[in-house]
Amino acid sequence: MTQNSLALYMHFPFCLKKCGYCSFISYPDKLESVPDYVNCLKKEIKLRAEGLCLHSLYFGGGTPSLLSPSQVADIMSSIQTISHLLPGTEITFEANPGTLSLPYLEQLSGLGINRLSLGIQSFSDAELTMLGRLHDAQQARHIYKQARTAGFDNINLDLIYGLPHSTLLSFKANLSEMLKLEPEHISLYGLTLEEDTPMYLQVQKGLLPFMDSEIAADQYQLAEEMLESAGYHHYEISNWAKPGYESRHNLTYWQNRSYLGLGVAGHSFFQNWRTANTIDLDEYLLCWQNNSSPSPSENINVDLANQLAETIILGLRLDKGVTAEDIEARFGTCVMDMYYPQIQECVELGLLEEHDGCIRLTPRGRLLSNEVFWRFLP
Incomplete structure (x- = not known):
């Protein structure tokens, strides 16, 4: 990372199924648009990333692991052709365990993807069902081991605390399962529900209990204790890492440095301007297919x-x-x-x-x- 380098984020707004707690921009019913989206994203890369020096790339979503290896290779080639990647650039790929296989992971590794972020969220099958995840706990463990076999030596695992019905004991079991896998990086997120999510409506209807803030706080404090004892550095409110494995991409945000966000709902902070791309997939595709950039949904000069x-x-x-x-x-x-x-x-x-x-x-x-x-x- 240098004073003049940027982090590049690319959003892939596609999912097989919308999780019950998710408020991110994603479309579970438009997978047929993925090839067109990749072509449009390449046009945006050409227009907005040409000549830039990059210290990190981040494939986020949505579910980037719905891209084929050839599509990932196509995007990587577009970036490498027109941008300068610093030596040792961190390249993170978010993935849903329910969409992965060993051959797929091996191809990602071969393309230069050097950091994998797995949305585990829980090691309880009951909690995974409640959250609407596609995988179960056994699949999560299996895919993690497959990622190691494929050569990934920098893996992040996501876990959610403060879930309905969860207790200090049940969360301790989740943490223990995660620590057995020994990932390099761990992200813990307290459950927050936006009004337009299915789980929020279930809570409002009394089908799920309100989250207990005191239990959530106890779970967070338990995580601090257990992860410190296991050798993890609590370097950011929601993130722990083994020494040397802090996320360089996310540190860019926390240090308020420049970053570029491409694709639907991509957010950028560059040359004192904060911009946000349209969240409308159809508008994004139509504009770029006609070789014009969609109007930003936000364009603010930050004093x-x-x-x-x-x-x-x-x-x-x-x-x-x-x-x-x-x-x-x-x-x-x-x-x-x-x-x-x-x-x-x-x-x-x-x-x-x-x-x-x-x-x-x-x-x-x-x-x-x-x-x-x-x-x-x-």
Whole structure:
């Protein structure tokens, strides 16, 4: 990663089935559009990524593992032809365990994909059924082992805590199952339900219980203890890694550096502008098939005051926090002077700790991070 390099994210808005908790932009009924989408994405790559220096690529979704190996190769070739990939570029591929096989994984590895992110979510079959996942726990373990056989030595596993009916004991069993696999990276996400998701409606109708915030907090604290004991570095609020395996792509976001998001619903922050692509698949395809770029759904110039606030808020998500030296180097201002009242209030509340020009969240602050973040908004 250099000062002038970017992270490139590509969104693949296709799924075999929409999970009950998912609010991401994806289309479970338009798989016939995948070939056209790949062709349109290549046009967007040509227009927006030409000449850029990249330190990470990220295939996200949706379900990128619905792409054929030849389609992945086509996209990779398009990027490599017109962009400069730094040596050791991190190339992450999100995958649903229910869509993978050993031959497929071997071909991905052969194409230069060097980081795999598996959406396990739970090792309980009952919880996987409730979530609407396509795989069961046995498949998840099997595919993980297949990924190792295919040569992947940098694997992330996603797990959800705070699920309806889950307990501290059931979540401990999930964590134990995950630790047996010894992934290099672990992402834990608390369940949040948007109003348009099926699980939200089930909760509203009383078919599922409301999530217990106290149990969710206990599960998060248990994860901190178990993962630390297993040798994982808790480097970001929701992410743990073995030393040297922190996600370079996601660190770009948390450090508020430049990134480019392509495809439907792709978000970018580049040259002080925040932009977002259309979420309408048909509009995206129609425009690019006619060699025109769809109008962005968001196009905002981010002034220095907001860049500073966002850099502090995102930086506080990291275990190392925010240093006065880094902020002064980027913005020419002293964070300790500018935000003295906010910092002192959070320190007194036990949400922040301050030492030698560095501020960072306390363990309590990580649980109540939003209570800290809003105080830094302009």
